[in-house]
Amino acid sequence: MTAAPHTSVLLDEVLAAMKPAKGETVVDGTFGAGGYTRAFLAAGASVIAFDRDPTAARFAEGLPADRFRLVQARFSEMAEVAGEGAVDAVALDLGVSSMQLDESERGFSFMRDGPLDMRMGEAGPTAADLVNGAETAELARILYVYGEERQSRRIAAAIAKRRAEQPFSRTLELAEFIEKALGGRRGAKVHPATRSFQALRIAVNDELSELEEGLVAAERTLKAGGRLCVVTFHSLEDRIVKTFLAVRAGRTPGGSRHAPPVAAGAPPSFQLLFNGAQAPSAAEVEANPRARSAKLRAAIRTAAPVWRDAA
Known part of the structure; x- marks a missing residue:
């Protein structure tokens, strides 16, 4: 069909x-x-x-x-x-x-529960691998650079503390944790985990x-x-x-x-x-x-x- x-x-x-x-x-x-x-x-x-x-x-x-x-x-x-x-x-x-967003099993959306995957292909580390395994400073860098998340250090530190006791494995679990780490929704139109999920997806898929x-x-x-x-x-x-x-x-x-x-003086290849x-x-x-x-x-x-x- x-x-x-x-x-x-x-x-x-x-x-x-x-x-x-x-x-x-x-x-x-x-x-x-x-x-x-x-x-x-x-x-x-x-x-x-x-x-x-x-x-x-x-x-x-x-x-x-x-x-x-x-x-x-x-x-x-x-x-x-x-x-x-x-x-x-x-x-x-x-x-x-x-x-991909609409399929919860792919793990891209913080609005649907699914495995913390985010891979566009089949190979390579998942978002769970990154969240649970990256050094705290590296995780903060990823959130800041790829998600333009101003609270990147705060989120990374909170994740590091929690994962030491219990690793993250589900999308809603991580989304709710980030929301709580940032003090809740507080009337924001955009979900507090939006930038973090964007950053993780970009990093996972390079x-x-x-x-x-x-x-x-x-x-x-x-x-x-x-x-x-x-x-x-x-x-x-x-x-x-x-x-x-x-x-x-x-x-x-x-x-x-x-x-x-590039070499100086190269003629324009695009208009x-x-x-x-x-x-x-x-x-x-x-x-x-x-x-x-x-x-x-x-x-x-x-x-x-x-x-x-x-x-």
Whole structure:
């Protein structure tokens, strides 16, 4: 049976920027439940989709085999799979997918009880491993850097004290503990554990490094004139994408802490499709509250060579 359709964030804006067409090859770097892919296929394009989550395959049922391929891999591997300079467009819809949030057994949501897992794939340490095993200072750093949590030291110290007696194993258990450690809800609209859960998920899946590598991979994979569209959901992701595109478009004098240094004078490998970022409409946010923090940035690949990282 074909999986239920999924509403993708900023879909109209992504389609307007990417302009997928018959005869073109598009990379959907974050297949998820297949919302973008279905739209690209409907426009006549062929799609090479990537997802490290093996359960995403169920959303590929019924898609045309002659124009669609799903690869269980990270999107940073797209150049090796699709070939350098071989595709007309690349789309990246970052962060955790709605279907992963909605499945309690994946352990992504602090609103549903499940094992403290948070892995997008099958390999590597879980969130429970991190929470129960990381040094207190390292745990605080993760919460502060990846979650922008100002109370990171307080939370980490409380976790360290509690795990010495009883390790954490469930999502609601951790969420309720963090809420209590921070003095309760106190009328806050956002759950006190929101930033901590974001930080743990990013750390478990190495999401920021994957994004940095994925942007470089997209640069290698796109043809001259190819379009890159990236949808982000929080400031850390957006900052990396903004910096990468600004540097590659020649808008800044050099690199940044999110982009490796490059040889001086390299010609721009991207041209910004529009200045700044596009946000969802009020109507979309009302229909899908998860879209409220989304931002779209887009650029066109120039004919310049791929930038080579400095030694």
